[in-house]
Amino acid sequence: MSLTQRIEALDRRWIFLLMLFSMSFPLIVHIRLPVRTSPEARGFYESIEALHAGDVVYLASDYDPGGKAELEPMLLAVLDHLFRKDVKIVGATLWPAGSPLLERAYKTVAPKYNKTYGVDYVHLGFKEGKENVMVQLGKSIREVFPVDYYGTKLDSLPLMHSGFNGNPIDKLGDTKLLVNISIGYPGTKEWVQQVRGRFQMKMISGCAAVSAPEYFPYVQSGQLSGLLGGLAGAAEYEQLIGRPGWGVTGMAAQSLSHVTIVLLILVGNFVYFWNRRKGAARS
Amino acid sequence: MNDPWIWIEAIMTLAILSYLYKDNPIYKAAEYLFVGVASGFYLSTYFQNVLVPNLFVPVWRGTSALFGPGTPAVTDLVRVTSLVLAIFMFMRFSPRGAWLSRWPLGALVGAYAGLAVIGLAQGDLIPQIDSNLLPLVAPGAWKTLAGAQGVAQGMAAFLGLFSNIVLIVGLLATLVYFFFSLEHRGFAGKTAKLGIYFLMISFGASYGFTVMARISLALDRLRFLFEDWLGIHISG
Amino acid sequence: MLRREIPIFLAVMVGWFMVGEFFFPWAEPGGTEVQQMAVIITAAGVILGVANVIRINLLKVSRRQKDWQYSIFLLVGLIVMGFLGTVLPIVHAAVKGGAWTLGSLNLVGITDGTVFDRLYNRIYVPLSATMYGLLAFYIASAAFRAFRVRSTEAALLAAAAIIVMIGRVPLGEKIWDGIPLLTDWIMNVPQLAAKRAILIGAALGGIATGLKILLGIERNFLGSD
Numbered sequence: 001m002s003l004t005q006r007i008e009a010l011d012r013r014w015i016f017l018l019m020l021f022s023m024s025f026p027l028i029v030h031i032r033l034p035v036r037t038s039p040e041a042r043g044f045y046e047s048i049e050a051l052h053a054g055d056v057v058y059l060a061s062d063y064d065p066g067g068k069a070e071l072e073p074m075l076l077a078v079l080d081h082l083f084r085k086d087v088k089i090v091g092a093t094l095w096p097a098g099s100p101l102l103e104r105a106y107k108t109v110a111p112k113y114n115k116t117y118g119v120d121y122v123h124l125g126f127k128e129g130k131e132n133v134m135v136q137l138g139k140s141i142r143e144v145f146p147v148d149y150y151g152t153k154l155d156s157l158p159l160m161h162s163g164f165n166g167n168p169i170d171k172l173g174d175t176k177l178l179v180n181i182s183i184g185y186p187g188t189k190e191w192v193q194q195v196r197g198r199f200q201m202k203m204i205s206g207c208a209a210v211s212a213p214e215y216f217p218y219v220q221s222g223q224l225s226g227l228l229g230g231l232a233g234a235a236e237y238e239q240l241i242g243r244p245g246w247g248v249t250g251m252a253a254q255s256l257s258h259v260t261i262v263l264l265i266l267v268g269n270f271v272y273f274w275n276r277r278k279g280a281a282r283s
Numbered sequence: 284m285n286d287p288w289i290w291i292e293a294i295m296t297l298a299i300l301s302y303l304y305k306d307n308p309i310y311k312a313a314e315y316l317f318v319g320v321a322s323g324f325y326l327s328t329y330f331q332n333v334l335v336p337n338l339f340v341p342v343w344r345g346t347s348a349l350f351g352p353g354t355p356a357v358t359d360l361v362r363v364t365s366l367v368l369a370i371f372m373f374m375r376f377s378p379r380g381a382w383l384s385r386w387p388l389g390a391l392v393g394a395y396a397g398l399a400v401i402g403l404a405q406g407d408l409i410p411q412i413d414s415n416l417l418p419l420v421a422p423g424a425w426k427t428l429a430g431a432q433g434v435a436q437g438m439a440a441f442l443g444l445f446s447n448i449v450l451i452v453g454l455l456a457t458l459v460y461f462f463f464s465l466e467h468r469g470f471a472g473k474t475a476k477l478g479i480y481f482l483m484i485s486f487g488a489s490y491g492f493t494v495m496a497r498i499s500l501a502l503d504r505l506r507f508l509f510e511d512w513l514g515i516h517i518s519g
Numbered sequence: 520m521l522r523r524e525i526p527i528f529l530a531v532m533v534g535w536f537m538v539g540e541f542f543f544p545w546a547e548p549g550g551t552e553v554q555q556m557a558v559i560i561t562a563a564g565v566i567l568g569v570a571n572v573i574r575i576n577l578l579k580v581s582r583r584q585k586d587w588q589y590s591i592f593l594l595v596g597l598i599v600m601g602f603l604g605t606v607l608p609i610v611h612a613a614v615k616g617g618a619w620t621l622g623s624l625n626l627v628g629i630t631d632g633t634v635f636d637r638l639y640n641r642i643y644v645p646l647s648a649t650m651y652g653l654l655a656f657y658i659a660s661a662a663f664r665a666f667r668v669r670s671t672e673a674a675l676l677a678a679a680a681i682i683v684m685i686g687r688v689p690l691g692e693k694i695w696d697g698i699p700l701l702t703d704w705i706m707n708v709p710q711l712a713a714k715r716a717i718l719i720g721a722a723l724g725g726i727a728t729g730l731k732i733l734l735g736i737e738r739n740f741l742g743s744d
Contacts, residue, residue: 019655100630246518303656326566358548387564389526
């Protein structure tokens with residue numbers, strides 16, 4: 001067997017090992033690269049930056065452990081930005097495994113800014129129903145969530161009974177901005193379809209990189225005021241708010257891994273066509 | 284590293300990663316455990332977060348008021364219908380009563396169909412067509428080209444001159460490709476071919492983003508193994 | 520009639536009610552109740568699915584079918600989580616118990632600081648996240664063994680993929696500051712045009728299917744008799 005034939009027939013476990021090295025080396029050696037900001041990430045940042053102290057946002061944290069890697073850095077950065085600006089947050093999720101993740105994010109960031117549950121932020125928990133829930137939230141939050149994640153009636157939470165300039169937060173329209181962090185269905189697309197147009201809400205979205213390309217039309221049409229795509233999006237946003245975290249840390253490993261994949265595509269094609277040409281020449 | 288829960292998490296992670304070497308009993312056991320734990324989690328979450336506050340409490344409140352002191356709220360009594368339909372779902376297990384599960388399914392399908400018609404029309408169709416009605420050259424594009432500094436900015440500004448034309452032509456060409464009741468011959472065939480090229484560019488972009496997503500997922504587990512389990516400093 | 524006509528009637532009535540609620544504000548309270556009904560039926564459907572998982576795996580263990588030993592892991596995980604999240608809170612509420620703890624963790628409840636939450640974070644989260652993390656290795660393997668540029672279309676796909684992969688990470692700008700700008704243009708122009716066409720096409724298809732259901736023409740959801 002020639003060298004190129006042996007390369008073409010390479011056991012895939014060697015490729016796994018190569019990927020493991022590409023991902024691990026920059027992490028262990030602490031390589032850091034400066035992150036450039038895309039226009040969509042800047043739109044996301046500026047939408048939150050335009051909020052004032054005392055404004056209330058609705059945070060739709062629609063992801064589960066499968067999306068934690070990409071979306072948790074985004075969520076932590078969003079909470080950091082919102083709490084720093086003294087913006088109040090009403091958070092909920094449409095993914096069953098999403099509630100503990102939102103709770104964990106709140107408990108990580110809120111203490112740094114001395115934020116109090118029920119006054120500065122609320123966790124409504126999970127509700128099944130997908131688009132049905134989205135439309136209902138536009139009419140009445142209490143119909144969907146009679147109690148919060150901890151079983152407390154919403155009216156006993158100061159933020160819910162007088163958070164909107166002294167008035168109750170009754171529906172989505174009582175909030176200034178819809179911040180959606182989502183990984184799939186239900187997620188950004190459904191919020192845009194069911195809520196953005198129907199209730200005229202300003203909306204920004206952080207999503208998994210897999211979904212990001214299909215949401216670019218929503219950014220161009222103005223239906224989304226900003227978009228973060230994947231871990232790179234999280235890195236851009238962390239850099240903008242001046243709080244580099246896992247997003248920025250992971251970019252060097254991400255870069256080297258991407259180069260590895262590109263080289264694998266190029267080498268794979270080279271050996272394939274080379275072997276075919278040699279095979280054709282022999283016959 | 285001394286925390287037993289970290290060790291449990293590390294064992295779970297390594298059990299799944301062992302599949303990369305080859306399929307093995309440890310991976311299989313972890314896979315089945317995952318399904319079991321996830322199912323139990325879903326059962327508990329749906330029970331506590333949905334059925335109790337949205338069904339059992341209103342129905343209990345309504346029926347208690349109906350047969351006791353006080354006036355029952357109409358919505359609480361109407362919620363009994365939902366309880367009945369929810370019970371009908373479980374008739375799937377009965378060979379003779381399985382047809383009853385079609386009733387709640389019918390209601391569900393109707394609800395989502397109604398929402399889809401409105402959502403797709405006002406959320407996707409009209410805004411997306413509207414935002415592609417563009418001037419052939421974007422306003423300010425010539426000015427941007429004149430003010431561009433350096434090769435990179437110049438290239439971006441030059442491409443920007445054609446952005447709107449490419450958007451319009453690209454959308455129309457791709458829509459022609461999807462129009463399968465028109466034979467793709469002659470001018471229509473050439474337009475559809477152009478549409479395919481646009482689709483290939485978009486699939487390539489999606490592939491690039493998908494690669495990014497998958498690598499991010501693996502990086503997170505590596506971070507846990509290095510930092511939380513082995514104590515090798517990664518972040519910061 | 521009970522088996523076909525009534526489900527179709529329900530689908531049509533509920534569907535038109537949802538559409539009508541958008542145009543007639545007076546229908547909102549009724550619409551809210553219909554939406555609550557959909558929420559509850561969906562939740563019941565999920566619990567039905569869990570019940571089915573229990574049924575299938577119990578049968579597997581009792582009949583000693585292939586891989587029945589692994590089903591024991593499944594059933595143990597399911598029973599433990601299900602017991603902690605459903606049975607124990609009911610029992611605790613019924614006996615009006617005080618704090619039931621296991622070490623520093625609460626036994627009752629599903630929020631932070633409970634056994635349920637700890638099992639979620641240390642078993643469910645790593646298993647789920649690592650399952651998805653495996654994909655990074657398989658995408659690399661597929662890139663080497665299956666990604667073949669055999670036509671113009673494939674070449675376009677490969678070129679766009681490579682530019683985007685390099686342009687979206689900091690390394691792209693380090694190589695040449697035009698790469699991220701080119702990536703932005705690709706994402707916001709040709710890529711966007713194709714995705715928009717897919718969105719419009721899917722919207723038209725979805726509206727057509729929705730209307731078929733609302734008119735009672737689409738009956739596949741009933742299954743077979």
